[in-house]
Amino acid sequence: MKEINVAVTGGAGQIAYSLLPRLVSGETFGSDTKVNLRLIEIPQVVDKLQGTIMELIDCGFEQTGELTATSDIREGVKDADWVLLVGSIPRGIVIDGKKIEERSDLLKINGGIFTDQGAAIGDLSKPDAKILVVGNPANTNALIGMNSANNAGQQWFAMTALDANRAKAQLAEKAKVEISSLKNMIIWGNHSPTMYPDPYNATIDGTSAAEVINDIDWLEDDYLPLVQQRGKAVIDARGASSAASAANAAIDTVKSVINPTQEGDCFSAAVVSDGSYGVPEGLIFGFPLRTNQAGEVEIVQGIEINDFAKSKIQITTEELESEREAVADLIS
Numbered sequence: 221m222k223e224i225n226v227a228v229t230g231g232a233g234q235i236a237y238s239l240l241p242r243l244v245s246g247e248t249f250g251s252d253t254k255v256n257l258r259l260i261e262i263p264q265v266v267d268k269l270q271g272t273i274m275e276l277i278d279c280g281f282e283q284t285g286e287l288t289a290t291s292d293i294r295e296g297v298k299d300a301d302w303v304l305l306v307g308s309i310p311r312g313i314v315i316d317g318k319k320i321e322e323r324s325d326l327l328k329i330n331g332g333i334f335t336d337q338g339a340a341i342g343d344l345s346k347p348d349a350k351i352l353v354v355g356n357p358a359n360t361n362a363l364i365g366m367n368s369a370n371n372a373g374q375q376w377f378a379m380t381a382l383d384a385n386r387a388k389a390q391l392a393e394k395a396k397v398e399i400s401s402l403k404n405m406i407i408w409g410n411h412s413p414t415m416y417p418d419p420y421n422a423t424i425d426g427t428s429a430a431e432v433i434n435d436i437d438w439l440e441d442d443y444l445p446l447v448q449q450r451g452k453a454v455i456d457a458r459g460a461s462s463a464a465s466a467a468n469a470a471i472d473t474v475k476s477v478i479n480p481t482q483e484g485d486c487f488s489a490a491v492v493s494d495g496s497y498g499v500p501e502g503l504i505f506g507f508p509l510r511t512n513q514a515g516e517v518e519i520v521q522g523i524e525i526n527d528f529a530k531s532k533i534q535i536t537t538e539e540l541e542s543e544r545e546a547v548a549d550l551i552s
Contacts, residue, residue, distance in 0.1 A: 221254040223285060227300040227345075229337065230307025230355065231259030231289065232268045234460065238467035239306065244276060246283040248471055249478070256285040260296035261307070293340045300345040304470060305337060305365065308355025310461070324546050327360055331550045334365040342369030350477060352489075353378045354470050358411045359490050359504040360543040366492065366504070367551040375517065377477070378490035380407040380415065380506040382462065382469035386450045387417035390443055391429045401425050406508040406523070407488040409536025410543075413448040415506060416532035421523055426484075440528065477517055481510040486520045496521065497533070503540045 226243055230236050236259070242248055244255045257276070259269045269289035276287055290296045297303050309329050313319070334353075341351060351374060353362040358378040366376040384405045392399040401424045408416040419439050422429040430439055454462045476487035486508040493499040496507065496519045508520040525533065544551070 221252055221283070223254045223256060224249055224301045225256045225258070225299050225346075227258040227260060227297045227303045229260045229293070229296070229303075229305050231272065232261045232265045233307060234463035235306050235354065235466045235470075237272070238464045239304070239470055240272065240276060241279055241281075242467070242471050244284040244287075245279070245281045248474055249283070251283065254283050254285040257287050258296045258300065259287070259289045260293060261289070261291055263291040266291040293337055294344055297337075297341050298344045300341070300349055302474065303341055303345060303349060303351045304354060304474075305334070305351065305361070306354045306470070308333065308361060310356070323357065323543075327357060327543055327546050330355070330357065330361050331364050331547045334361045335368045335550055338365030338368030341365065341374065342371040345374065347371065347373040349374045351376045352470060352473055354466060356411065357543065359506075359540060360547060362490065363492075363502075363504045363544060364547055364550050376492065376504070377473065378411060378504050378506075379466075379469055379473055380411050380488045380490050381472045381476070382466055383407040383411060383415055383417060383447060383506075384488040385465065385469055385472070387419075387422070387447045390446050391419060391422060391424070391433070394435075394438065394443070395424055395429065395432050397424055397432075402429065403485045404508070405488060406486065407506045408529070408533045409490075409506050410540050411490065411506070412536070412539065413452075414532075414536040414539045415448065416529060416536055417444070417447045418529060419443060420526060420529060421508075444532075476509075477511055478515070479511060480513050480515075486510050491517070491519070494519065497523075497525065499533075499537060500541065503537070503544060505537070505540060 273287045362376050362378040384407050388402040388405050403423045405422045406418040420430045424432045490504045490506040493503045493505045495501045499505045
């Protein structure tokens with residue numbers, strides 16, 4: 221069997237609990253690949269990872285390789301082919317007696333974490349490592365980590381597949397079709413309530429989803445808030461943030477990156493902007509992506525954007541520019 225080294229931060233969290241078995245089962249990297257898994261956690265809870273490791277062993281997957289737990293980020297990401305940065309400080313946590321509610325405070329607190337993680341990845345992970353940021357605020361956390369890594373051969377992604385899956389589900393339900401009928405689901409911009417889940421370029425059996433649904437009021441007034449606020453709706457309903465669906469989206473992203481994209485389709489993730497579609501260079505921005513036959517991930521070009529979409533993309537762009545300005549001292 222081939223071998224691959226995969227590092228996961230936030231290894232004791234709920235997302236990781238759903239994610240880890242699928243990383244080492246053969247589902248994600250293939251039945252011919254043994255996965256050496258490094259679980260990374262803060263010192264206060266790293267001991268809990270021993271129970272997780274026991275469960276992974278007890279699953280009995282043939283593709284499960286060496287399993288290790290550490291609180292040392294440099295040890296965890298050494299020689300990693302893939303790094304999944306799942307852990308981050310969530311909104312609402314109390315630090316030094318202060319409840320962290322403002323996005324600017326969240327950015328700065330996580331900024332220090334992702335600066336250290338990025339530096340370790342840039343120094344010690346494989347020169348062509350791929351890094352997926354799941355922990356929020358994902359786009360700007362990825363921006364901070366990428367700049368700190370300063371390793372042009374490595375490729376950083378922020379996860380928007382959860383938004384894409386949510387958008388597909390809503391469109392499929394409205395159109396009364398199977399979700400597998402949906403293709404080209406693009407999430408433009410930030411993984412936040414400003415992101416734009418594009419129903420005009422999404423297709424249902426080859427026809428624009430907007431044309432199939434043929435209800436402009438629903439698309440622009442109901443559908444967008446449904447997708448943009450879905451994370452909050454989950455929290456309100458279950459008292460905790462999305463875990464199983466977030467883990468599933470992370471798996472979807474890894475599989476989309478490592479496997480050639482089917483002709484006529486694309487996938488959604490945020491990558492560093494090269495100026496495509498007028499997005500300022502350097503932002504980590506959600507784009508339509510394809511993995512070509514050579515295994516290279518590229519931004520899909522030539523997609524038509526209507527005036528409504530342009531206005532929504534401008535809003536999410538401005539938010540990401542504001543976030544970049546808020547952490548300017550960490551990326552200079």
